[in-house]
Amino acid sequence: MNSARILFSKPWIWSFAATVIVWVVTVLFTGGASSLGLSQAALTFAAFSVIVGIGQMFVITLGPGNIDLSVPATMTLSGTLALKLMDVQDSMIVVGLLVSILLGFAIGIGNYVLIKLLRIPPIIATLSMSFIIQSTAIWTNRGLRIKPPEVLANFTTSSLFGIPNIAIVALILSGIAWVLLEKTIYGRWISAIGQSTFAARMTGIPVDGTRLVTYILCAILASICGYLLASFSGGAALNMGSEYLLMSIAVVVIGGTAVAGGNSNIPGIWGASLFMFLVVSMLNTYGFGAGFRLILTGIIIIAVILVAGGRRANR
Amino acid sequence: MPGVCRTTNDVSRMNDVTARPEVVAARGIKVTFGAVKALDGADLVIHAGECVGLVGHNGAGKSTIVNVINGGLTPHAGDISYGGNVGQHGISAARANGVRCVFQELSLCPNLIVNENARIMHAELAGWNWRAKALALVERQLREIFPGHGIDCDSTVDDLSIAERQMVEIAISFAGLHDRPKLVILDEPTSSLDAGLAAQLMAYIRRFVGEGGSVLLISHILGEILSTSDRIVVMKDGRVVADRPASEFSTRTLVEAMGNVVREKEWLRSSDKRGGTAALSMPARRGHGLPFEAHRGEMIGLAGLGGHGQTEMLLDLYLSRNGNWWPARKGEIAFVAGDRSLNGTFPLWSILNNLSIASLGNLSSRSIVDQGRETSLGDGWKKRIEIRTPDMENRILSLSGGNQQKVLFARALATTAGIVLMDDPMRGVDVGTKQEVYEILRSEAANGRTFIWYSTEMDEIRLCDRVYVFREGSIVAELVGNEITEQNVLAASFSGGEAA
Amino acid sequence: MKISSGTIRLIIPAASLALLLAAVFYMQPRAMSYTGLNLLFNLAVPIALATVAQMLIMAVNDLDLSMGTFVSFCACVAATFLQSSPAIGVLILLGAIAAYAAIGVVIHIRELPSIVVTLGMSFVWGGLAVLILPSPGGEAPGWTRWLMTSRPPFVPMAIVASVVIAVVTHFLIMRSSVGVLIRGVGGNVRSVERAGWSVIRIRAGTYALAGFFAVLSGIALVGLTTSADANIALRYTLLSIAGVILGGGEFVGGKVSPIGAVIGALTLTLAGSFLSFMRISPDWQIGAQGAILIVVLALRLFLNRLEKREKSR
Amino acid sequence: VAGPVSALADTSGKKIALSNNYAGNSWRQAMLTSWDKITKDAVSKKIVAAADPFTTAENQATEQAAQIQNMILQGYDAIVINAASPTALNGAIKEACSAGITVVSFDGIVTEPCAWRIAVDFKAMGESQVEYLAKKMPKGGNLLEIRGLAGVSVDDEIHAGIQAGVQKNPQFKVVGAVNGDWAQDVAQRAVAGILPSLPEIAAVVTQGGDGYGAAQAFAAAKRPTPTIVMGNREDELVWWKSQKDKDGYETMSVSIAPGVSTLAFWVAQQILDGKQVKKDLVVPFLRIDQANLETNLAGTQKGGVANVEYSLEDAQKVISSTK
Ligand SMILES: Nc1ncnc2c1ncn2[C@@H]1O[C@H](COP(=O)(O)OP(=O)(O)OP(=O)(O)O)[C@@H](O)[C@H]1O
Numbered sequence A: 001m002n003s004a005r006i007l008f009s010k011p012w013i014w015s016f017a018a019t020v021i022v023w024v025v026t027v028l029f030t031g032g033a034s035s036l037g038l039s040q041a042a043l044t045f046a047a048f049s050v051i052v053g054i055g056q057m058f059v060i061t062l063g064p065g066n067i068d069l070s071v072p073a074t075m076t077l078s079g080t081l082a083l084k085l086m087d088v089q090d091s092m093i094v095v096g097l098l099v100s101i102l103l104g105f106a107i108g109i110g111n112y113v114l115i116k117l118l119r120i121p122p123i124i125a126t127l128s129m130s131f132i133i134q135s136t137a138i139w140t141n142r143g144l145r146i147k148p149p150e151v152l153a154n155f156t157t158s159s160l161f162g163i164p165n166i167a168i169v170a171l172i173l174s175g176i177a178w179v180l181l182e183k184t185i186y187g188r189w190i191s192a193i194g195q196s197t198f199a200a201r202m203t204g205i206p207v208d209g210t211r212l213v214t215y216i217l218c219a220i221l222a223s224i225c226g227y228l229l230a231s232f233s234g235g236a237a238l239n240m241g242s243e244y245l246l247m248s249i250a251v252v253v254i255g256g257t258a259v260a261g262g263n264s265n266i267p268g269i270w271g272a273s274l275f276m277f278l279v280v281s282m283l284n285t286y287g288f289g290a291g292f293r294l295i296l297t298g299i300i301i302i303a304v305i306l307v308a309g310g311r312r313a314n315r
Numbered sequence B: 001m002p003g004v005c006r007t008t009n010d011v012s013r014m015n016d017v018t019a020r021p022e023v024v025a026a027r028g029i030k031v032t033f034g035a036v037k038a039l040d041g042a043d044l045v046i047h048a049g050e051c052v053g054l055v056g057h058n059g060a061g062k063s064t065i066v067n068v069i070n071g072g073l074t075p076h077a078g079d080i081s082y083g084g085n086v087g088q089h090g091i092s093a094a095r096a097n098g099v100r101c102v103f104q105e106l107s108l109c110p111n112l113i114v115n116e117n118a119r120i121m122h123a124e125l126a127g128w129n130w131r132a133k134a135l136a137l138v139e140r141q142l143r144e145i146f147p148g149h150g151i152d153c154d155s156t157v158d159d160l161s162i163a164e165r166q167m168v169e170i171a172i173s174f175a176g177l178h179d180r181p182k183l184v185i186l187d188e189p190t191s192s193l194d195a196g197l198a199a200q201l202m203a204y205i206r207r208f209v210g211e212g213g214s215v216l217l218i219s220h221i222l223g224e225i226l227s228t229s230d231r232i233v234v235m236k237d238g239r240v241v242a243d244r245p246a247s248e249f250s251t252r253t254l255v256e257a258m259g260n261v262v263r264e265k266e267w268l269r270s271s272d273k274r275g276g277t278a279a280l281s282m283p284a285r286r287g288h289g290l291p292f293e294a295h296r297g298e299m300i301g302l303a304g305l306g307g308h309g310q311t312e313m314l315l316d317l318y319l320s321r322n323g324n325w326w327p328a329r330k331g332e333i334a335f336v337a338g339d340r341s342l343n344g345t346f347p348l349w350s351i352l353n354n355l356s357i358a359s360l361g362n363l364s365s366r367s368i369v370d371q372g373r374e375t376s377l378g379d380g381w382k383k384r385i386e387i388r389t390p391d392m393e394n395r396i397l398s399l400s401g402g403n404q405q406k407v408l409f410a411r412a413l414a415t416t417a418g419i420v421l422m423d424d425p426m427r428g429v430d431v432g433t434k435q436e437v438y439e440i441l442r443s444e445a446a447n448g449r450t451f452i453w454y455s456t457e458m459d460e461i462r463l464c465d466r467v468y469v470f471r472e473g474s475i476v477a478e479l480v481g482n483e484i485t486e487q488n489v490l491a492a493s494f495s496g497g498e499a500a
Numbered sequence C: 001m002k003i004s005s006g007t008i009r010l011i012i013p014a015a016s017l018a019l020l021l022a023a024v025f026y027m028q029p030r031a032m033s034y035t036g037l038n039l040l041f042n043l044a045v046p047i048a049l050a051t052v053a054q055m056l057i058m059a060v061n062d063l064d065l066s067m068g069t070f071v072s073f074c075a076c077v078a079a080t081f082l083q084s085s086p087a088i089g090v091l092i093l094l095g096a097i098a099a100y101a102a103i104g105v106v107i108h109i110r111e112l113p114s115i116v117v118t119l120g121m122s123f124v125w126g127g128l129a130v131l132i133l134p135s136p137g138g139e140a141p142g143w144t145r146w147l148m149t150s151r152p153p154f155v156p157m158a159i160v161a162s163v164v165i166a167v168v169t170h171f172l173i174m175r176s177s178v179g180v181l182i183r184g185v186g187g188n189v190r191s192v193e194r195a196g197w198s199v200i201r202i203r204a205g206t207y208a209l210a211g212f213f214a215v216l217s218g219i220a221l222v223g224l225t226t227s228a229d230a231n232i233a234l235r236y237t238l239l240s241i242a243g244v245i246l247g248g249g250e251f252v253g254g255k256v257s258p259i260g261a262v263i264g265a266l267t268l269t270l271a272g273s274f275l276s277f278m279r280i281s282p283d284w285q286i287g288a289q290g291a292i293l294i295v296v297l298a299l300r301l302f303l304n305r306l307e308k309r310e311k312s313r
Numbered sequence D: 001v002a003g004p005v006s007a008l009a010d011t012s013g014k015k016i017a018l019s020n021n022y023a024g025n026s027w028r029q030a031m032l033t034s035w036d037k038i039t040k041d042a043v044s045k046k047i048v049a050a051a052d053p054f055t056t057a058e059n060q061a062t063e064q065a066a067q068i069q070n071m072i073l074q075g076y077d078a079i080v081i082n083a084a085s086p087t088a089l090n091g092a093i094k095e096a097c098s099a100g101i102t103v104v105s106f107d108g109i110v111t112e113p114c115a116w117r118i119a120v121d122f123k124a125m126g127e128s129q130v131e132y133l134a135k136k137m138p139k140g141g142n143l144l145e146i147r148g149l150a151g152v153s154v155d156d157e158i159h160a161g162i163q164a165g166v167q168k169n170p171q172f173k174v175v176g177a178v179n180g181d182w183a184q185d186v187a188q189r190a191v192a193g194i195l196p197s198l199p200e201i202a203a204v205v206t207q208g209g210d211g212y213g214a215a216q217a218f219a220a221a222k223r224p225t226p227t228i229v230m231g232n233r234e235d236e237l238v239w240w241k242s243q244k245d246k247d248g249y250e251t252m253s254v255s256i257a258p259g260v261s262t263l264a265f266w267v268a269q270q271i272l273d274g275k276q277v278k279k280d281l282v283v284p285f286l287r288i289d290q291a292n293l294e295t296n297l298a299g300t301q302k303g304g305v306a307n308v309e310y311s312l313e314d315a316q317k318v319i320s321s322t323k
C-alpha cells in the first residue's frame, strides 16, 4: 500500500503505464502475434531517442530557457563525417567513433561560447549554431550516402539474447547518466543551477564550468546517437536528425523532468521514448490517416500529462 | 528598537479598545500540513483601533494564522468572522472586509513599476487615468509613512533595494483609494528596514491606530512589539499561550512566555586579532573611503543604513574568491544569504539537500556523494540549531521562514570555510534561536573562523569585534571594541564621516 | 533624465534594426523605395502578429511550442471556410481561440508545464490542418487579400501594419490595467492571487488573447500568400520565440515588450533578406542564417554595453 | 553534358536566379550540383550574365516567398523555382510577374497562371508502380504504402496515383500505410513499427528514397523481402543489384531526375531569348528496370541519385515537342 503510493508519486511511472497500455492495444490488433517483433522494434528505435533525450535532459535541468536545438544538426554532421571518414573500412570504426565524440565536444564548446560570450539565450544560441552545423554537414559531402563499415552495421542491427544491441548501448549510457545525476556532485550542481543560478553561485558552485560541461555532454550524446543511427540505417542523410528535435524535448518532458529545470529523471525518458514510438505504431496499425494520427498523438500526449500531472510546477 | 518610551495612558487606552467592534475574529483554528500541526486551536481577535503584536518562535504558526485571516488558507477546523459576520471566507471576502496584508516574503511583482504594483493590489484603480491615480496614491502614502524616502515611483521594483521594496509594499497596503483598510497585517515588516525607517513605520502605525484602524504586527524584534502594540499575543507550537495588554510585558517576560530563557549577554570581546597578514582584504570601494581588511578569528560587522553598499561588498568579496569555471579546490569562503528566495534556497529540494550543497566536497569520495555521511551531517545540524521539521527529507519550503534561514546558516557553518560572509542572516529568526546562533558564532570565531557580518540590527552589530560603517557605497568609519555603540554607528552613517 | 529599464529594452532592438536596415540599403539601394520597403517587410506582418501572441504567453511565464502549427491551422481555415462560408469560418476560429483559453485553464489548474501541453497541441493543430487541407490549396478571402495588398499613400502597407500592431499591443499590454495583471502573473503569481484576482481567469484571458493574435497572423499570412497549406507556418514557433527575445523579452518574470517584439520580427525578416543580397554559396546559405542571428544578437550585446556605460556615468 | 553553344547574344546580359526551398536530402543536393555544373558553363560562355542559386534554411513557403521578393528587388530577369507549395507562393510570384520577371517552376510547381510549369505527372508515377506490380504478380497481394510528408502536394498526387492503380487492379490491397516523410530513417522507423502487425506483404509502394529503409526494416523483422519499388537512390540500386545477383530479385525504380533543374534553366533562358514557350511542359520521370539497372548504376555517383542533365538542345526538343 505504502510502497504503491511511493511508486505512484514517481513522475516517470505514468509514461511507463501509458507505454504498456499502448503496447497492449497494438498487440491486440493481431491477437498477440506481433508482441515480440513490436517490442524489439520499440526497443531499437526508443534507444535512439533515449540517447539524445538524456543529453537534452541534462541541458533542460539547467533551468528555464536551456534547450539544445542543435541536436539534430549535430547528429547529421556526426553521422556524415564519421561515415565519410570510415569509408566502409572496418578498421576505422573506433577512429570514427572518436572523431564523432570529438566533434560533439567541439560543438558543445561552440554552443556555450555563444551563450556566454554573446549572452544569448541558449535556445537562440543553439539554433544559430545548428544552422552552421547543418551547413558544415552539407559542405562536407553534399548529402552523398556512404555505407557504414560492415561490422558496425551488423553490430547496430543485431541483438543479444533478443535485446537489440542499440538498446543495450542506450541502457549502458542511461546507467552512467543515472549515476552522474543521482550520485555525483555534478548531478547536484546542475540541479541547483536549474533552481536558482544565483543561489548556486553563492554556494560556491562553478556555474559556468558546470553549464559548459553539460552542453558538451549533450552534444557528445547527440554525436554518438548520430554515429549509431547512420550506421543502423545504412548511411547518413542530411535530414536524418530532424525527427529528433521535437522528439528529444518530448521524451524529456513527458518522462517527468520539470521543464522549469532543477529536477530530472532517467527512467522517465525510457518510458516516454517507448511511448512515443508505440503511439505512432499503434495509430499506423489501426490504419488512421495522417491527420487523425497527428490529432490522436497530440491528445494522447496531453492525456498522459494530465493523468501524471499534479507535479507541483514551481514558479 | 529597544529604549523607545511608552506613553503612560496605554492602559486606559486598552480598556476602551476591547469594547470596540471586532474587525476579525478567528476562533479555534486548526491547520495541519501533513504531520505538522501548524495551528492547533488558535484564537485571535482583533478590534478596531488597536495594534496587536504577535510573537512566537520560528514555526509557531504566526504566518499560518495570518494566511487564514487573509483568506489564503482554509482552516481544517474553527471559524473566522469578519466584522462579526461568520460564514464568508476566502481572499475576496477578506479583502472586501478591509483586510490587507504585507507578507513575510516580499510579494510585489518585480517586473512591474511601483504604481503598476499598486494597481494589482487595488482593483479599484481602473479607468483611463489609473496610472496617475495610482502614482498619486503611492506617493502620498509613502510620504506619509516614510517622510523623505527618496524612492522613485516610476522605477521598476527590480531596480529597488530590498528595503525600498518593503517600504513600497507597506505603503501600498496602507493606502486606500476610496476607503482606508480596516486591518493591516504586517508579517515581519521591519526585517529589512534599518532602525530609522523602522521607527518611522512604528510611529505611523500608532497614528493609523489612533485614527481607528487596526494593525496586526508580527516581529521578532521585541522592542518594537513592546513599544508599538496595545496588546500582545504570544504563540507557541500552533497555540496562543498568552494574550495580555502590552504594558503587562517586559522583554524578559515576553521571552519567557515564548518559552525561552533569557540569557544574560556576557559577550566578551576577544583581544585584538589584527596584525599579521589579512585573511581577506579589499581596497577602498569606488576609490574613496577606507580599505577593508579582515583577520583570522575576527568578527567584523558591516553597519550603516540599509542599502548603502554592504550587500554589494559581500557579493564582491565572495565572487572574487570563487571561480565560476572551476571548482574551488578547498572552499575557503562561505556565504549566508539574507534574501532567501533570491540567492538562498533551492525550492525543489529537501531540507537536507539544501543544507549539504556547500559541503558536498567533504561528503564525497571521487565525486560520488556519500549519502550516509550526508544524512548524519543533516541530523547533527538539525539538533544543533533546532530545525523544526519531522524529517530532513521534507521540502525546504515546508519550513517556516525563520527555520529556512537556519538551514542557510547551517549550510555555511557546515563547510570547512575559514571565512563566512553573512548578509543580514538573522532576518526573521526568533530570539531563542538567535541566542543559540550567537553562541555558535562565538565558539567558531574562537576556533579561528572569520565572520563578516552585515546586520540591520544594532544588537548584533554590538556583538562584533570591529565594525565598518557604510555610507553611499563606501566605508566611512571603522569602530573598534568599545567604540562600537549605537551613537557612534549612527553618527558615522549620517554625518559626512570623519574618515571620508 | 533617467531612462527607465523598459525604454532601454526598446532602444537596443530598435538600434539593431536600424543598423541592419542601413546595411541592406547600402547593398541594395533599390530597397529604399515604397515598393522596396513593402517587399522587404510585408512577410514580417504575420510573423509580428505571431510574435506578439508568443510574447503574451511568455508574459505569464509559459512557452507556446504550438504557435507554428496553430498559425498554419488558422491559415488553412482562413483559406477554406472563411473564404467559402464566412460564418462557419468565424465560428471555427472563435472555437480555436476558446481552445486556447481552455489550454490556459488546464495548464493552470493542473499546474502542468506549458511546453508539454503545447507540444501535444502542436500535433493536434497539425492534424486538424492536414484534415482541412490534405494538399495545398484554398483561396484567400477577398478582403484579406485586399487589406494586405492595399497601397496607402506615402508609407507602404507593411510599415503601416507593423506600426499599428506595435502601438495597439503596447497600449494593451504595457499601458492598460489589464496588461498590468497579465505581466503581474508573470512577475509574481502569488502576489496577484493574494490581491484577490482570479489567476485562472487572467491566464485564460491571456491565452485567448494570444490565440486571437495568432488567428490574425494566420489570416494575414493567407492574405499575402493567397492560399494555404498545412505546413505553411511551422517555422513561426521558433521565429516567434526568437522575435520576442530579440525584442528584449525574457523567458521568465513577465518581462516583455510588445514594440520590441514587433521590431524583433522585422529584424528577423530583414536578416533573411540581408543574406540573399550577400550571394553566399548555397552550401553555406543555411549556416549564414545562423551567423546573422549571432551577429544581430552580438550587436544587441554591444549596444547593451554602451548603454550600461552611459548609465553608470 | 552541356550542349554546344548556339551563342544567342540576346540573353548574355540577363540574370537568372534559382529559388530552392530545401537542401536537406541527396536529391536536392544532386539538383544543386547539376544546376551548378550547367549554369557555370553557360555563364562562362556568356550565354547568361548570372545564374545564382538560393536556398532557404527550412522547407517553408513563407521563407521562400520572402526570398522571391528579395530577388525582385535584386533585379533578376528570370526566377527558376522549386516551390515549397504550389499555391502559397502565388502572391510573391504575382509580384514578380508584374515586375516583368519570367518565372519558371519545376518539380515543386506553382499554380499561378503567369508562371511556366515543368511538371512531372506524379499521379502517373504512382499508378505506374501498381501497373508494374500487376504485370509482375497477376495474382495480386497485400501492399504496404510508404507516403511522404503529410500536407504536401507531391505526396497527395503520388498517393492518388497509387489509389487509382489499386482501383484498376483490385487484386491488390493496401493493408498498411505510413508516413516516411521522404526521409529514410523516418521510413525505417515507421515501417518497423507497423510491420509486426501486418500480414504477409507482397510489395511495398513508395514515393522515392524510402526503399532501402523499408528493406532494412523487413530484414530486421526477419520477414521475407517483398517487391519494394525503389526511388533511384544509389544505395537502393546497389541493394537491388546485390539481391538480383543473389537470387534474381526483381523490382523497378522510379523517380524524377534532379537534373530537371537544368531543363528549367534552359527554358527560362529560351523565354528570355524571346522564344514562344507553352506555359505547361511535361518531363518524363526517370524509370529504371531490371534490364537497365547496371547501366544506370554505373552512371550514378556513389551515394547519389540517378540523374539526367539537360543541354540546350534537349531543352529545345522538349519545348518544341509540346508545341
Ligand atoms: N505548506 C506547508 N507544508 C508543510 N508544513 C508547513 C507549511 N506551511 C507551514 N508549515 C509548518 O507549519 C508551522 C508553522 O509555520 P508558520 O510559517 O506559520 O511559522 P511562523 O510562526 O510564521 O514562523 P516564522 O517566525 O519563522 O515565520 C511550521 O512548523 C511550518 O514548518
Ligand SMILES: Nc1ncnc2c1ncn2[C@@H]1O[C@H](COP(=O)(O)OP(=O)(O)OP(=O)(O)O)[C@@H](O)[C@H]1O
Residues within 6 Å of the ligand: B062, B063, B064, B067, B103, B104, B105, B187, B395, B397, B398, B399, B400, B401, B402
Ligand atoms: N510551494 C510551496 N510548497 C510548500 N510550502 C509552501 C510553498 N509556498 C509556501 N509554503 C509554505 O506555506 C506557508 C505559508 O507561507 P506564506 O508563504 O504565506 O508566508 P509566510 O508564512 O509569511 O512565510 P514563512 O512561512 O516563510 O515564514 C509557509 O510555511 C511557507 O513556507
Ligand SMILES: [Mg+2]
Residues within 6 Å of the ligand: B062, B063, B064, B104, B187, B400, B401, B402
Ligand atoms: Mg512567519
Ligand SMILES: [Mg+2]
Residues within 6 Å of the ligand: B059, B062, B063, B064, B104, B400, B401, B402
Ligand atoms: Mg512563516
